Structures are given as structure tokens and as C-alpha cells.
Amino acid sequence: GQNIDQPTEMTATEGAIVQINCTYQTSGFNGLFWYQQHAGEAPTFLSYNVLDGLEEKGRFSSFLSRSKGYSYLLLKELQMKDSASYLCAVMDSNYQLIWGAGTKLIIKP
Amino acid sequence: GAVVSQHPSWVICKSGTSVKIECRSLDFQATTMFWYRQFPKQSLMLMATSNEGSKATYEQGVEKDKFLINHASLTLSTLTVTSAHPEDSSFYICSAREGGEVEKLFFGSGTQLSVL
Numbered sequence: 583g584q585n586i587d588q589p590t591e592m593t594a595t596e597g598a599i600v601q602i603n604c605t606y607q608t609s610g611f612n613g614l615f616w617y618q619q620h621a622g623e624a625p626t627f628l629s630y631n632v633l634d635g636l637e638e639k640g641r642f643s644s645f646l647s648r649s650k651g652y653s654y655l656l657l658k659e660l661q662m663k664d665s666a667s668y669l670c671a672v673m674d675s676n677y678q679l680i681w682g683a684g685t686k687l688i689i690k691p
Numbered sequence: 692g693a694v695v696s697q698h699p700s701w702v703i704c705k706s707g708t709s710v711k712i713e714c715r716s717l718d719f720q721a722t723t724m725f726w727y728r729q730f731p732k733q734s735l736m737l738m739a740t741s742n743e744g745s746k747a748t749y750e751q752g753v754e755k756d757k758f759l760i761n762h763a764s765l766t767l768s769t770l771t772v773t774s775a776h777p778e779d780s781s782f783y784i785c786s787a788r789e790g791g792e793v794e795k796l797f798f799g800s801g802t803q804l805s806v807l
Contacts, residue, residue, distance in 0.1 A: 613794065624697075624784050624801045625735070630794035669734065679725075679796075681734040 584608045586682035588670050593688045594660055602655045602668050602685045610675020616644055616655045617669040619684065625669055628655065657687075665689045693719045693789045697799025704775055705807055712770045712802045714785030720765035721787035726758075729782045729801075741768040775806040 585607045594600040606614070613632040617625035631637055631646035631653060643656040655668055670682040694717040704710050714724055722743045727735040739760050740748045747760035759771040768787075772779055783802045789795040 615794070615796075622782070622801070622803065624798040626798070627794075627796070671735075679737070681736075683734040684732075686732075 584672075584674065584680050586670055586672060586680055588668075588682045588685045590683070591686045591688065593690060594657075596660055596662060596689055596691050598660050599656065599658050600660060600687065602657075602670075602687065604653045604655070604670035604682055606651050606653070606670070606672045606680070606682075608672045608674045608680055611648060612673040612675065612677055614644075614646055614653050615669075615671040615673070615679070616642075616653075617671065619667045619669055621667075628668075660689050662689050662691070693717075693787075693795070693797045695721075695785065695787050695797045695799045697785050697802060699802060700800060701803040701805070703805045703807065706776055707774055710772045710775055710804060712772075712783055712785070712804075714768045714770070714787070714799050716766045716787045716789075716797075719787075719789045721768075721789065722765060724762060724768040724785055724787045726760060726768075726770050727784045727786070729784060735784065738770075772804065775804070777806045780804055780806045 588604045615630050616628040618628050619625040629644035631644050636645045641658045646653045667684040667686050669684045671679045696715045698713050724741040726738045729735050737750050738753045741760045741762040743762045743765050749755045762768040785799040
């Protein structure tokens with residue numbers, strides 16, 4: 583079956599760096615997405631990786647290794663507003679998005 | 692980026708009534724829209740894929756007669772929860788893809804449905 587694994591919850595300190603990991607097993611691969619979702623709101627797009635390597639976008643970076651079925655989202659200079667759930671999603675061979683359960687990130691002052 | 696508008700943001704209804712949720716792509720045409728539901732602390736679950744001018748494709752386990760989807764135009768899809776029950780209470784989210792680029796998937800703001 584298809585499976586996306588990410589930690590349920592992580593805690594980090596304001597100003598620090600945190601890495602959220604995601605491993606996946608899917609039937610085919612057409613890219614991996616990271617979304618940010620605040621409670622009671624819809625997800626907002628953070629990144630899309632389809633090739634191996636690191637993509638940097640401001641304070642957020644996303645890494646992909648297709649051979650390992652692995653990705654991570656790196657958040658630098660953490661701010662209180664970064665407290666949210668971070669969803670990893672993989673697009674399979676049918677272009678369907680398979681969603682992870684999300685990682686709740688708690689930022690402490 | 693593109694905007695997807697979803698209304699209402701929240702709705703409270705009595706058990707047995709029907710509720711309609713609208714999803715509009717405001718500045719692009721969306722031949723395909725997606726409907727999800729999300730329970731607290733859980734991930735998004737795809738309910739159905741809505742295709743303009745044709746019948747929606749429902750995921751396994753989703754009752755098509757209970758969750759009616761109509762995609763009458765390139766900018767509007769509606770989800771009607773018929774004869775709602777308390778177990779239908781959930782956060783419903785739509786999304787639409789702009790053009791053929793897979794990464795251009797935009798979400799509506801979601802609808803929190805509470806059935807009493």
C-alpha cells in the first residue's frame with residue numbers, strides 16, 4: 583500500500599532551526615509537496631520537489647532523495663508564527679496526492 | 692498566486708438537513724477540483740475529484756448519494772452533504788489545479804461543518 587510517515591509532533595525554540603522528516607512509499611512518484619496548515623485553516627503551499635537535492639526558499643528549505651524515499655523540511659530562524667502543522671504529500675503515478683498525517687510544530691519562546 | 696474561494700467558512704445545521712458548500716476559482720479556470728475532509732489532528736482525506744461537465748470520481752468508501760458534487764462550470768464546484776448527521780461534522784476543503792502544472796494546486800479556506 584501507499585504510506586507517508588512523518589513525526590506527529592515536534593517542539594523547537596524561537597530563533598532556532600528545526601528539521602521535519604518525511605518518508606514515503608508510493609506507487610510511482612511525480613513530486614513531493616510540503617504544506618503549512620494553521621489550525622482551522624486550509625493548507626498553504628510551501629515547496630515542491632521532483633528532483634533530488636535541496637531547494638531553498640527564504641527561511642524554508644526542502645530536500646528530496648528519491649532513492650531513499652525521503653524528504654525533509656528545514657525551517658531556520660524560527661518565529662512564533664511558524665507554530666503550525668506541516669503536511670508532507672506525494673503525488674503518485676496517477677497524479678493523486680497521498681497525504682501524510684502532518685507534524686504539529688510547537689515553537690517555544 | 693491563484694485564489695480559490697470557498698463558502699461558507701462555517702455552518703451549523705440540524706441533523707437531517709442538507710448543506711451546500713461552494714468552491715470557486717477566482718482568477719483561473721479549473722477543469723478539475725478536489726474535495727477533502729479532515730478530522731481533528733488527522734491528515735486530509737480525498738473524498739472525490741470533480742471534473743467540469745462530467746460526473747465526479749469518488750474515493751472508495753465515500754457515498755456518492757450522500758456527498759453530491761456538481762462541477763457545472765470551469766470556475767465552480769459544489770459539494771452538498773445530504774441528510775447530514777453528527778458524524779458528518781468535519782472540516783471540508785476544496786482545491787483546484789491551475790493549468791497542467793502539478794505543483795499549482797491551490798486550496799480554498801475550508802468549511803467547518805457542525806451537525807447538531
